[in-house]
Amino acid sequence: GGRAVPEEEARYDAIVIGAGFAGVTAARELRNKGLKPLVLEARDRIGGRVWTSTWAGEQVELGGAWLHPNYELTYKELNRYGLKTISDAAPEKAIYPTPAGYKTFAPEEIVPRIGAVLAKVFDGSRQYFERPREPLYRADLLKAVDPLSLRARLDALKLSAEDLALVHGELATYAGGDSRDGALTALAQWWALCGWTHEGWAQMSAARIEKGASALVQSILTAAQATVRFNTPVTAVADDGKRVVVTTASGAKFSAPVAVVAVPLNMWKKIQFSPGLPKVHAEATQEGVGVKPNAAKMWLRVSGDVGRIVVQGNAGDPIAAMVPHARLSNGDSLMIALNGPGLNVNDRASVDAAVKKFLPQTRVIDMKVQDWVNDPWSQGGWGMRRPGQMLRQLPAIQQPHGRIAFAGGDLPSGWIGSFEGAIESGMRAAGQVAPLV
Ligand SMILES: Cc1cc2nc3c(=O)[nH]c(=O)nc-3n(C[C@H](O)[C@H](O)[C@H](O)COP(=O)(O)OP(=O)(O)OC[C@H]3O[C@@H](n4cnc5c(N)ncnc54)[C@H](O)[C@@H]3O)c2cc1C
Structure with a gap:
C-alpha cells in the first residue's frame, strides 16, 4: 500500500538505515562500487553509539x-583520511577490590596478577578460537563452551576469593552489569583477537582518535557522497522482490533496489519488516546483543x-x-x-x-x-553476545533477508562491540546487496 514513490526519491541505488560506523561504511563501499546511497538517520547527528x-x-x-x-580495518580508515x-x-595507581575491601596497588604489581587469572578464564581459546576472525572455524570445539556464561566459567574454575575479586568486576562490566548475561566466548574472542595474552588485552584502550571518533565517521560519510536525512526514523522496511520500500515515522516513503539495515541489533524489533524477519534474526533482536x-x-x-x-x-x-x-x-x-x-x-x-x-x-x-540503555535509538550499550548466541545466531544474522542486508558492531565475525566490528560488517553488507542492484 502507501502512496507512489515520488520520482525525485526514486533515484537512489541503495538505502542505508543508520549513520553509525556500520552505516557510513556500507554507504561508502556502495559508492565505491559506483552506486548512489541514501542514508536515513533517526537522530540529528551522525555517529550513533559514537558521539x-x-x-x-x-x-x-x-x-x-x-x-x-x-x-x-579501523587503522586503514584512519590512514586513508x-x-x-x-x-x-599510563596510570600510576590502581584500586581493586580484595576480600578485605578496596586496596590501592602499583599497576606493575597488580596487572600481572590479573593477567594470570584471566589466562585461566580464557584457557582453551587458542584451540576454540584458532582463527580469531573466523570464530566458527572450530565450531566443533565451541559446542562445549559457547553455552557458558562468564559467571559459569568463573564458578567452574573455583578461584580463590582474592583471584575472583580481581577479575569479576571487569567481566561483569563488559556484560552490562551481570556476569551471567555475557558469553564466555564473547570475551574469549576478544582475548584471542588481542593475541591471547594479558599484555594484548591491556591494549584495548591503547589509543583514541585525536579529533574524536566522530571525525572518522564523518570522513567515511563524506567519502560516501551520500544524501543524508537526519531526524528520519525508519518504521517499516518492505521488500517486494524487486525493490525495497522504506517508510519513515512521518509517513514518507523512499525506495531503492536494496537496503542496508545498520541500526543497533536491539532496534530491529522496532522496525516492521515485510516479509517478516527470519526466525533467527527475530530471536536475536528479542534477546538483544547491545548490553x-x-x-x-x-x-x-x-x-x-x-x-x-x-x-x-x-x-x-x-x-x-x-x-x-x-x-x-x-x-x-x-x-x-x-x-x-x-x-x-x-x-x-x-x-x-x-x-x-x-x-x-x-x-x-x-x-x-x-x-545508552535508555537512549531511544540504541536501547543498549556495546554489543556483547549472551551465552549460546554465537553458535545459535551469528552465521544466520549475517545473512541478508531478500534485498535487505544487516550491518552493525553487534554482528561482526571479528571484534564484537567495537568500531572495528561495525566497519567489518558495513563492508560485508555492502558486498551482499551491491550485486542485487
Ligand atoms: C558506552 C560505550 C562505550 C564503547 N566503547 C568502545 C570503545 O572504546 N571502542 C570501541 O571500538 N567500541 C566501543 N563501543 C562500541 C562502539 O561504539 C559500537 O560498536 C559502534 O559504534 C556501533 O556502530 P553501529 O554503526 O553498529 O551502531 P550505532 O553507532 O548505534 O549506529 C546505528 C545508527 O542507527 C540509528 N537508528 C536507530 N534506529 C533507527 C531507525 N529506526 N531509523 C533510522 N536510524 C536509526 C541510530 O541513531 C544510530 O545513529 C562502545 C559503546 C558504548 C555504548
Missing part, C-alpha cells in the same frame, strides 16, 4: 572511544588532583570502573566512569556517594552522562 562532544572545556567521547592496535591517534598516559542494563558513560568532574588512578569495582558495585582523563586548569580532575547495578546515573548525590567508596577525599562537582 564526540565538548564538555568542561574538553573534547569528550560520550560513546565508544578506544582502539586496540589490532583494529586493522589522515586522522591521527593519541595515547593517554543491558548498565551501559552509561559518565564524565565526572571531581575535586582536586586525584592523580592518574584507575578504579575497578567489584561485580555489583554502583560504579563499575573509572579511568582518569585529564587534569583541568582549575585543579579539578576529569574522570570517565561506567555505571554498575542500581546506580541512579541522573542523581549527582548518588554518583558522588558511589565514587566516595573508592576515592573518599574527592567530590563529584559536575557530571555529563550518556545512558
Whole structure:
C-alpha cells in the first residue's frame, strides 16, 4: 500500500538505515562500487553509539572511544583520511577490590596478577578460537563452551576469593552489569583477537582518535557522497522482490533496489519488516546483543588532583570502573566512569556517594552522562553476545533477508562491540546487496 514513490526519491541505488560506523561504511563501499546511497538517520547527528562532544572545556567521547592496535580495518580508515591517534598516559595507581575491601596497588604489581587469572578464564581459546576472525572455524570445539556464561566459567574454575575479586568486576562490566548475561566466548574472542595474552588485552584502550571518533565517521560519510536525512526514523522496511520500500515515522516513503539495515541489533524489533524477519534474526533482536542494563558513560568532574588512578569495582558495585582523563586548569580532575547495578546515573548525590567508596577525599562537582540503555535509538550499550548466541545466531544474522542486508558492531565475525566490528560488517553488507542492484 502507501502512496507512489515520488520520482525525485526514486533515484537512489541503495538505502542505508543508520549513520553509525556500520552505516557510513556500507554507504561508502556502495559508492565505491559506483552506486548512489541514501542514508536515513533517526537522530540529528551522525555517529550513533559514537558521539564526540565538548564538555568542561574538553573534547569528550560520550560513546565508544578506544582502539586496540589490532583494529586493522579501523587503522586503514584512519590512514586513508589522515586522522591521527593519541595515547593517554599510563596510570600510576590502581584500586581493586580484595576480600578485605578496596586496596590501592602499583599497576606493575597488580596487572600481572590479573593477567594470570584471566589466562585461566580464557584457557582453551587458542584451540576454540584458532582463527580469531573466523570464530566458527572450530565450531566443533565451541559446542562445549559457547553455552557458558562468564559467571559459569568463573564458578567452574573455583578461584580463590582474592583471584575472583580481581577479575569479576571487569567481566561483569563488559556484560552490562551481570556476569551471567555475557558469553564466555564473547570475551574469549576478544582475548584471542588481542593475541591471547594479558599484555594484548591491556591494549584495548591503547589509543583514541585525536579529533574524536566522530571525525572518522564523518570522513567515511563524506567519502560516501551520500544524501543524508537526519531526524528520519525508519518504521517499516518492505521488500517486494524487486525493490525495497522504506517508510519513515512521518509517513514518507523512499525506495531503492536494496537496503542496508545498520541500526543497533536491539532496534530491529522496532522496525516492521515485510516479509517478516527470519526466525533467527527475530530471536536475536528479542534477546538483544547491545548490553543491558548498565551501559552509561559518565564524565565526572571531581575535586582536586586525584592523580592518574584507575578504579575497578567489584561485580555489583554502583560504579563499575573509572579511568582518569585529564587534569583541568582549575585543579579539578576529569574522570570517565561506567555505571554498575542500581546506580541512579541522573542523581549527582548518588554518583558522588558511589565514587566516595573508592576515592573518599574527592567530590563529584559536575557530571555529563550518556545512558545508552535508555537512549531511544540504541536501547543498549556495546554489543556483547549472551551465552549460546554465537553458535545459535551469528552465521544466520549475517545473512541478508531478500534485498535487505544487516550491518552493525553487534554482528561482526571479528571484534564484537567495537568500531572495528561495525566497519567489518558495513563492508560485508555492502558486498551482499551491491550485486542485487
Ligand atoms: C558506552 C560505550 C562505550 C564503547 N566503547 C568502545 C570503545 O572504546 N571502542 C570501541 O571500538 N567500541 C566501543 N563501543 C562500541 C562502539 O561504539 C559500537 O560498536 C559502534 O559504534 C556501533 O556502530 P553501529 O554503526 O553498529 O551502531 P550505532 O553507532 O548505534 O549506529 C546505528 C545508527 O542507527 C540509528 N537508528 C536507530 N534506529 C533507527 C531507525 N529506526 N531509523 C533510522 N536510524 C536509526 C541510530 O541513531 C544510530 O545513529 C562502545 C559503546 C558504548 C555504548
